[in-house]
Amino acid sequence: MILAANFKTNHTRKSTLEYLETLDGFSNTCSEDSFYIFPPATALESSSAHITIGAQNAYPIESGSCTGEIGVAQLNEFSIKTVLIGHSERRHVLGESLDLIKKKYDFFKEQGFTIFFCIGEPLEVKEQGVDAVMAYIADQIEGIDLSYENLIVAYEPVWAIGTGKSATNEDIAQIHSKIKKICDKPLLYGGSVKEANFKDIVAIDGVDGVLVGTASWDVADYISMIKSAK
Numbered sequence: 559m560i561l562a563a564n565f566k567t568n569h570t571r572k573s574t575l576e577y578l579e580t581l582d583g584f585s586n587t588c589s590e591d592s593f594y595i596f597p598p599a600t601a602l603e604s605s606s607a608h609i610t611i612g613a614q615n616a617y618p619i620e621s622g623s624c625t626g627e628i629g630v631a632q633l634n635e636f637s638i639k640t641v642l643i644g645h646s647e648r649r650h651v652l653g654e655s656l657d658l659i660k661k662k663y664d665f666f667k668e669q670g671f672t673i674f675f676c677i678g679e680p681l682e683v684k685e686q687g688v689d690a691v692m693a694y695i696a697d698q699i700e701g702i703d704l705s706y707e708n709l710i711v712a713y714e715p716v717w718a719i720g721t722g723k724s725a726t727n728e729d730i731a732q733i734h735s736k737i738k739k740i741c742d743k744p745l746l747y748g749g750s751v752k753e754a755n756f757k758d759i760v761a762i763d764g765v766d767g768v769l770v771g772t773a774s775w776d777v778a779d780y781i782s783m784i785k786s787a788k
């Protein structure tokens with residue numbers, strides 16, 4: 559199972575190091591799971607044997623004049639080869655266009671990065687039914703090379719992210735099975751995964767793991783959530 563934690567704009571460098579130390583002790587007892595942590599840019603670290611560190615965002619550039627962004631040169635300092643692309647907060651809050659997302663995807667694919675590519679529909683689309691959801695997702699993946707060997711897809715309905723309201727198991731099973739028909743890469747679910755629903759969600763056919771925001775920020779709670787499915 560793939561267990562990915564998105565810290566968003568939480569944790570400092572110091573607290574990230576403490577978190578990683580605790581999680582490392584636990585993760586080496588979970589040989590069948592892959593752990594990924596996406597800390598904020600100021601807390602990037604090198605990966606350990608059991609935990610891969612990824613960037614929440616990076617600009618498609620080696621280095622140059624892009625104020626406020628980081629590129630490959632900054633990621634290389636920590637040997638980071640994993641990046642999140644297309645997270646809903648970057649699409650909908652920070653206004654990243656489909657064009658920029660595709661540019662990032664192509665650039666980091668060229669660099670051989672493991673790409674966590676996030677897709678998912680806003681509430682008004684969900685309310686129009688499954689066909690509308692799949693049409694929305696089709697737009698998000700247009701021009702994206704789904705055959706890329708280091709691709710991990712995360713289905714994250716926008717209305718479920720950070721709201722405490724996860725998609726139902728039936729919704730997840732339905733959308734995952736449809737995405738699996740067009741892309742055979744590992745497919746994560748994300749959106750208000752927490753201890754109360756973790757075990758059921760990871761047991762759904764077509765769910766290869768989870769991308770967790772809020773419920774990952776406290777390491778003891780995160781470990782307890784993972785243990786709940788063991």
Ligand code: PEP
Nearest residue numbers: 719720748749750771772
């Ligand atoms: C996320 O940020 O990718 C996410 C799924 O957040 P949350 O778990 O808080 O809904």
